[in-house]
Amino acid sequence: MYYNTNCKDKCINKCIIFARYKEGIAKMKKTAVYKFIVFLVSVVSVIILSAILLKQMAAAGTNLSTDEYKSQLAGININGISFSDYIKNYDVKRKPDAEYIIEAKDYVRVEGMEVRKFADFHGMDGISVYTGEKGFIEYEVDIKEEGFYNISILYYPVEGKSAAIQRAIFIDGVLPYRELSLVEFPRIFVNERDEWLRDNRGNDLKPRQVEAPQWITGFCYDSEGYETKELAVYLGKGIHTITLYSLREPMVIRKIILSNTGEVLPYDLVKEKYDAGGATDTSGHMVRIEAEHANRKSSPMLYPTQDRSSPAVSPYDAKELRNNTIGSNGNWKIVGQWLEWDFEVPESGYYYITLHARQNFVRGIYTSRKIMIDGKVPFEEMSDYGFKYYSGWRLITLGDENGENFKFYLEKGKHVLRMEVVLGDFSRIVSRVEDIVKNLNAIYRKVIRITGVEPDKYRDYHIEKNIPGIVEELKKERNSLAIAMEELRAVAGTGSDREAALNTMLRQLDYVIADVERLPKILTSFKIDISALGNWITGVLEQPLALDTIYIHSPDVQVPKPNNSLLARIVHTIKSLFYSFVIDYNAIGNVAEEGEDVRTITVWIGSGRDQANVLKSLIDESFTPQTNINVNLELVDMGMLLQATLAGQGPDVAVQVSSDIPVNYGMRNAVVDLSQFPDLEEVKRQFRESAMVPYEFDGHVFALPETETCLMMFYRKDILDELGLEVPVTWDEMKAALSVLSKNQMDVGMLPSEQVFAMLLYQSGGQYYNENSTASVLNSDTAVRAFKGYCKFYTDYRLDRETPVDQRFRTGEAPIVIADYTLYNQLQVSAPDIKGLWGFTMVPGTVREDGTVDHSVPSAGSAVIMMSRAKDKEAAWEFMKWWVSAETQIRYGREMEALMGAAARHPTANIEAFESLPWPTEDYDALKSQFEWLKGIPQVPGSYYTWRNVNNAFYRVVIAEDKNKMQPREALTEYVRYVNDEITFKRKEFGLPTDDDLKKK
DSSP states (O other): OOOOHHHHHHHHHHHHHHHHHHHHHHTSOOOHHHHHHHHHHHHHHHHHHHHHHHHHHHHGGGTOOHHHHHHHHHHHHHHOOOHHHHGGGSOTTOOOSOOEEEEGGGOOEEESOOEEEEESGGGOOSEEEEEOSSSEEEEEEEESSOEEEEEEEEEEOOSSSSSOEEEEEEETTBOOSGGGGSEEEOOOEEESOSSOOBOTTSOBOOOOEEEOOOOEEEEOOOTTSSSOSOOEEEEOSEEEEEEEEEEESOEEEEEEEEEOOOOOOOHHHHHHHHHHTTOOBOOSOEEEEEGGGOSEESOTTOOEEEOOSOTTSSSOOSSSOOEEEESTTSOSOSTTOEEEEEEEESSOEEEEEEEEEEOOSSSSSOEEEEEEETTBOSSGGGGSEEEOOOSSOEEEEOBOTTSOBOOEEEOSEEEEEEEEEEOTTHHHHHHHHHHHHHHHHHHHHHHHHHHOSSOOTTSOOOHHHHSTTHHHHHHHHHHHHHHHHHHHHHHHOTTOGGGHHHHHHHHHHHHHHHOGGGGGGGHHHHHHHHHHHHHHHHHHHOOOOEEEEEEEEOTTOOOOOOSOOHHHHHHHHHHHHHHHHHSOTTEESOOOOOBTTBEEEEEEEOSOHHHHHHHHHHIIIIIHHHHOEEEEEEEOOGGGHHHHHHTTOOOSEEEEEETTHHHHHHTTTSBOOGGGSTTHHHHHTTSOHHHHGGGEETTEEOOEEOBOEEEEEEEEHHHHHHHTOOOOOBHHHHHHHHHHHHHTTOOEEOOOOHHHHHHHHHHTTOOSBOTTSSSBOTTSHHHHHHHHHHHHHHHTSOOOSSSOHHHHHHHTSSSEEEEETTHHHHHHHHOGGGTTSEEEEOOOBEEOTTSOEEOOEEEEOEEEEEBTTOSOHHHHHHHHHHHHSHHHHHHHHHHHHHHHOGGGOOOBSOHHHHHTSOOOHHHHHHHHHHHTTEEOOOOOTTTHHHHHHHHHHHHHHHTSOGGGOOOHHHHHHHHHHHHHHHHHHHHHHTTOOOHHHHHHO
């Protein structure tokens, strides 16, 4: 439990006073009367002091600082209880009918948060309060009747970074349970256009998703989806504090409401109620809704999709792409995402709801949706309606397992249908398996502390003796896994292919429990199977569904059958095959023909079709209308750029090229020197100096940066807490931590790479090349010391050089990892089993002579270049400026994240655009602090030899056979000679003065 330390000190002092008083009494005559009096005084004192302590702890919420709240958030996922455990401590039936409304303007305390008041904000009467994305705001409420209360907030999602609003909710200064540490309040998005635009090849363009904010009453839900109902807190009589702690995005709030929502009744009781009221079936009515025309949605990911796989969809076209479905690419799958459709019925009475849907994404289980009408779940069965796997499109009339269709009572007039992604019956199964994964990983870490990661299979480690109670722990997880298996079979049926990972782990646990000494012999497969369970969680958490059409119709009306006959499918296949020969699928969007009055450029992109589609839509929406310059965007393999350039068939502009290409191509006159354009300096001001370093040489600029990334340090909060370690700030602290980790058979995940070497080099004050870039200075004493330190991590500390760090981070083998910050996106999406158990911060730094700490890191990234063959260089330059501008990069980043989720967060090099990405506040602050230490790695003629030979020297020191091993200074000095020979050779080739030439002068 968390409480104010000042309160604790006061209570301890009172206890000390009481103890001294007790000593005085002991000196008196020890009669039975005195002893009885002492006993009574002790009991009364304990009761009084306990009451005082509890009262002070309850009031402590009004005294906690931002850092103290932050500390609770850091520890809640390690030590905090879950909602299901929380409610066990109370009478769950105690739900008062009372409602308490807290006006937003009546806050009692604010710290670290931007707060502004508005009168009658966007049509809402009264005073509303703007709350920023940092700090907290606190309210008080006087509860008259003890019991459980749901918390809801009437809010307006003001403009932010297009991400869901995140808050932590504290009660009396304490997080009651884990789920309240991250509560999300959605935004509302709509299609920018009701009618689809088309490119000049007849394909529908994906409509841009824009915010359409409105006042929303949002309840608190579990952001992970394990708890499907509204979260509640138990409040005793008296004054309580409610604290809203901002994690991401601002919001305007009008009121906070404490109340209790009514229980949702089962279908039979609801229908019985309507029947008693005289409700009857309607007749002859059918409302058809094209699902892709959703009126509102919770995420910009939920855009219309194009499906050419079947003639059953509407509208259908075998040749051209049509926006005819929603969810066809599996983007409607994240818990909490919802879609809404407006419709109107001409008569009051009962209706059926039929969906033309497809769930061919998840085999072996069903995916679930909460179905609501006018903001309410009509009956219990709609709280988590399941859609089973089926390979094709089919009509599904909502009904029970016995085939009886549900009748929905609708009053005449307008209504809103909402479908929201939920886990349904899988929520408790996933939650159970997640706990099993965490516990098995903890057992695995205990074992490797005895055996190491690669045990000797011929050695007896006496596991049961060295790890007392391990058999009982394994049995407990085995039994829990067996329960999860039975629950899975109950909801998905026997024989589901989702049983495989659970079955494998179950068999392995049985094998180990029979003789625990077998565990070291199968430790590798044990770890692999635990990872498979973690991946199982990721798969089950995704709940995709595709919709084509929705019908609300009278029970006596048959919905039209889709055109999905065998003949129709055969014709569709023949047409699709024919068009595959006549349509250029490499061209994206509008294709422009060159002409005398038409300015046209060709742009190559090599990343992927999704990225190409987003870029092309941005081009057609903003670049071409603004500049009257047409762009032919082609999706190609960038490995062909060199051959195409040599053949004179390359593009005018290439985007997303690696950082080593611009200078190497530029020195060969294959890439345009951008310094000829007068506004280059203005464009460069959009980036950090480090971002430009790889693309500049000898006064020439050969590219503009698109992305820029760097190393960050990731750490497991739970494991460091278990080992009593602080997050290391310097390399000395890191080495101290390494000794502790080594004793526990763990280490740091830091794969050898140029980024790691350059980090150590820059922190030591070293550099790659001399002032004139005519020679490498990696043979200097400073560079040699950095190289020695680099090698030492893999010789003395024996860090792993090959295994991907993400898996070792998940299992806990490497509770500290130094990797590119884009690992953050990967962990957020693919590692739900350690969600909330990790954080990231700046890399460790080197202590300077003046006592300051140098956290320098090298940057890496991609660039956009203009090829020398470009005929209209001014047009190409306009495109490059537009592409790297803040507005375009913001839109591209948000569109990519909307399309592919957080895993596709764009690491833009544009400073303003990066500030607009939807990072949680704490994580953004960590990145921003590290960015202040960014340094670029320069590129010079022949620089491709540099890292190649530094790496060769590294392997001669670290892994060469004894007879070929070299000392770090010897190895680096020898291989730097090859680097300098190549630089000299290339400078001569390009007619540049060599190092010797300059020395002679």
